[in-house]
Amino acid sequence: MSGSMDTVGDKERLLLGAGFAFGVMLTLLVLELVLVLNGTVPPGDLFTSADALIVVAGIVFAGVVGVALYVLSFPGNRARIPIAADDEK
Structure with missing residues (x-):
């Protein structure tokens, strides 16, 4: 077992949120x-x-x-729309 862990970045968090939102949307469609x-x-x-x-x-x-989180998951879009104060570098 290695001691290093993969770090989860903004892109992964936003894609996970987008996937969750689309999952909720699919569940509501089924309902x-x-x-x-x-x-x-x-x-x-x-x-x-x-x-x-x-x-x-x-x-x-x-x-x-879901669409908003998906769009924000790409670095080029986050550069135009800062989502955190430390994003502006």
Whole structure:
């Protein structure tokens, strides 16, 4: 067993966060599909039913957060959008 550990940088943390956000989005999509297939929410009421509206809003929010974290995981983008005070070198 070696004594050195791999360090986790900003890119890995941001990609992990993006993966988590996309996982949440996929889970919410499956929940929406179950609500529609179960008959709880008719397909025409996706934006008028309270249950479905909460799920759709969660999907949109998780998608926006996931895309933002993914975009910030690239060093070129972080140079233009500093995410921490010590990023500016």
